[in-house]
Amino acid sequence: MPGARLDRILARLADSDLVASARLCAMCAEATEMSGAGIMLMSGDLPQGSVCTTDAVSLLIEDLQYTLGEGPCVDAYQHDRPVLEPDLAAPITNRWVAFTPPAVEAGVRAVFGFPLSVGAARLGALNLHRDRPGQLTADQHTDALVMAGLAARAVIAMQADAPPGAIGVELADGADFQFVGHQAAGMVSVQLGVSVADALIRLRAHAFQQDRRFADVARDVVGRRLRLTDDADRPT
Amino acid sequence: MSREAMLTRTLVELADTLVDDFDIVELLTTLSDRCLEVLDVSAAGIMLVAPEGDLRVMTSSSEVMRVVELFELQSQEGPCLDCYRTGRPVVNQDLSVVNSRWPRFAPVALEAGYRAADAIPLRLRSNIIGALNLFRSEPGSLTEDDVVVAQALADVATIAILQHRASEQAQVVNDQLNQALNSRIIIEQAKGMIAEQGGLDMQEAFSRLRRHARSSNLRLVDVATEVVEGVLSVGAFRG
Numbered sequence: 001m002p003g004a005r006l007d008r009i010l011a012r013l014a015d016s017d018l019v020a021s022a023r024l025c026a027m028c029a030e031a032t033e034m035s036g037a038g039i040m041l042m043s044g045d046l047p048q049g050s051v052c053t054t055d056a057v058s059l060l061i062e063d064l065q066y067t068l069g070e071g072p073c074v075d076a077y078q079h080d081r082p083v084l085e086p087d088l089a090a091p092i093t094n095r096w097v098a099f100t101p102p103a104v105e106a107g108v109r110a111v112f113g114f115p116l117s118v119g120a121a122r123l124g125a126l127n128l129h130r131d132r133p134g135q136l137t138a139d140q141h142t143d144a145l146v147m148a149g150l151a152a153r154a155v156i157a158m159q160a161d162a163p164p165g166a167i168g169v170e171l172a173d174g175a176d177f178q179f180v181g182h183q184a185a186g187m188v189s190v191q192l193g194v195s196v197a198d199a200l201i202r203l204r205a206h207a208f209q210q211d212r213r214f215a216d217v218a219r220d221v222v223g224r225r226l227r228l229t230d231d232a233d234r235p236t
Numbered sequence: 237m238s239r240e241a242m243l244t245r246t247l248v249e250l251a252d253t254l255v256d257d258f259d260i261v262e263l264l265t266t267l268s269d270r271c272l273e274v275l276d277v278s279a280a281g282i283m284l285v286a287p288e289g290d291l292r293v294m295t296s297s298s299e300v301m302r303v304v305e306l307f308e309l310q311s312q313e314g315p316c317l318d319c320y321r322t323g324r325p326v327v328n329q330d331l332s333v334v335n336s337r338w339p340r341f342a343p344v345a346l347e348a349g350y351r352a353a354d355a356i357p358l359r360l361r362s363n364i365i366g367a368l369n370l371f372r373s374e375p376g377s378l379t380e381d382d383v384v385v386a387q388a389l390a391d392v393a394t395i396a397i398l399q400h401r402a403s404e405q406a407q408v409v410n411d412q413l414n415q416a417l418n419s420r421i422i423i424e425q426a427k428g429m430i431a432e433q434g435g436l437d438m439q440e441a442f443s444r445l446r447r448h449a450r451s452s453n454l455r456l457v458d459v460a461t462e463v464v465e466g467v468l469s470v471g472a473f474r475g
Contacts, residue, residue, distance in 0.1 A: 043414045119403020121410045156406045159413045165457070167416045177417060179424045183438055186428020186464070196425045196464050222428070222438065 019174040024154050025052035028147045032140050034128040038062045039116065039151055041124040041177075042077040048124075049177030051155060059176075060106050060213070061129055064099050066178060067204045067214040071099040072113030073125035080122065082144070083113040087133040098208060109133040114148040116155065123152050181214055184221035188228050202228055239274060243385060246270040250392050260400055264295045267393050271370060272297055274389070275382055278350065278373040281305050283316050284358070284366035284397070291320060291366065301371055304348050307341065314341040319355035319367040325387065327354040328377040351375040356386045358394040365397060419457040426460035433470040444473040 008030045021039070029037035036058035039051040047066040053059040065071035075083040075095070085091055088111055089104045103111065110130040116123040126148040136144065159168040167175075181203065188199035203221070206228060207214040220226035237245075249266060264282045271280035281296035283305065291309055296302035308314035315338075319326045330352055331342045345353060354370040368390045370378070378386070423445070431441035449459040462468035 041413075041417070043417070048414070048417055118406035118410075119399065121403060121406040123410055123413075152406075155413075156409045159409050162412070162416065164412065165416050165419055167413065167420065171413075177420070179420065182421045182424035183428035183431070186425040186430075187432035188428075189425075190429050190432040190470065195466075196429070222431075 020154075020158065020170045021052040021174045022054075024151055025054045025058075028126055028128065028144075028151060029054050031147045032128055032136070032144045034112075035131045036129050038073075038127040039124065039155070040065065040073040040077075040127060041155075042073070042122075045074075045078055047074065049175060051124075051171065051175050053176075057106050057108060057131075058127065058129060061103060061108065061111065061127055062176075063213050063215060064102055065127075067207050068096075068098045069204075070096045071103075071127075072096075072111045073127045074113075076113030076115045076125040077122065080115050080117070082115070082141070084136065085111045086135045089133065102211070107131050112136060112144065114144050116148055116152040118149075118152045118156055121152075121156070123155055126151055176215075178215065178218070180222055181218040184218035187221055191227060239385075242270075242274050246274060246389065247392065250389075250396070258396075258400065260397060261294065263393065263396055267368070267389055268295045268297050271368070271386065271389065275370060275378070275386055277354075277370040277378075279369075279371040281369045281371075282358070282366060282393070283309070283320070283369065285320070285364070291317070294366070300348050301350075301369075304345050304350065304371070305369060307344050311340040311344075313338045314345075315353040315355040316367045316369045319357050320364060323357050323359050323362075323364045325354070325356050325383060327356075327383055329353045330375055332375070345371070349373050352377075354378055354383075354386070356383070356390045358390050358397070360391075360394050360398055363398070365394060368393070419460075422457060422464055423460040426463040429463055429470050430473045434474055441473070448473060 009027050025037045025039055028039070029035070036054040038053040038058040038061060040062055041048045041051060046069060049066070050062045053062055061071065065073050072083045072085060088100060088108055091100070094100060108129050109132050112128040114126040114128070116125055126144070128144060155171065158171040162168040184203055185196050185200040188202055189196045192199065192202065194202070203217060204214060207217045210217070217226065221228070249270070250263065268280040268282055271277060279297050279301035281301050282294045283291045284294045286292050293302060293305045293309065296305055305316070308316055315326045315329055329337070331345050331350060350371040350373055352372040352375050356368040356370070357364055358366040358368060368386060370386065426445055427438050427441040430436065430444055431438055434441070436444070445459060446456060449456045452459070459468065463470060
């Protein structure tokens, strides 16, 4: 890693205006010279939420994957290997039909997912994005692997001292685990007389159909500005 | 097979066991078995320090050796303990002349048929995690090369064990994180159900959920799970 980049990373590390997890995401983006980065936790093949995101675009990338259950992080976690899309606007194979259009519209031109793991423990994936297309250089690829390993250890370290049943304070601070979305799912399940799992699917489908962020839809439901009706939001 | 070939094969074999979820006992058994071939010793065994701080016998290539090793631990003296305490190899100890060094251990080892003992530390920098014991039934000495080879095998095992422990620890923490996250998710879902049913805000829904948990002496997450699974009717939280 060139010295100048290392200096910038160390500066991020010392930036006390950011919470620990936000510093981590900023460092991942700096180290790999990307536009932004996000760290997604996964469990049972589904996104559980974001530890951190560096900017609005990386937040959108995480939100889309959470809503749709597809994208570079989901694939990186499921296949336990890096997933590289150097030209999202003109991919060789269009593997994420729902994820790609809104991501491209937001200005994403390249996305890369790197699995987050410590030994056999698989935590999720590091998401990197850039506003112009192009392959990662060999150095960037190596640095991304190093940062993913570091991020995985940092997540474990942030959770290690938490009391049983609790999420580590540093981890919860700045993370987005879509709790409002789960409140909304509870409400929708009563409204429609369906299971909470089904209600969650309905909410995700609604967000996708209306081209809205899942979190915004959830907030409207909880704020009682939106009620899902039985027919209009049935997934097709 | 030449010694170089045997050693290469052993290192490859050890590396092969280092998959993500390898079994430590299997690795240590392989290591002690291969020591017999590569080093021309009669018995090989490994002791590791337990989290409580005391040494435990992990593997022994023979039952006789195991008994001697257990006696060594019981009597708190012997080559393995000296090696572990100092972090340095203890080699070429003729048991019939070092009677004074280990007055209790040496007679027992001699009685079991061993004439010489060596111990190699399992050590990474300042972290000493155990020792590799080598017993020989003929007097004689390990060459300098033998000691280098034994230390190399011990080093491979040490790194494997330390990595495995870090990985296991991470797995436990990751499981705890997922469990904590799931509990929280279920509580949020139950809050949503109670809020919708009673026309309440989330704060009030949470208060009622908590009140119910306290009065029925249940954990919050257990009550929430019953609500989400429909075992407990949301109507129970009215007023």
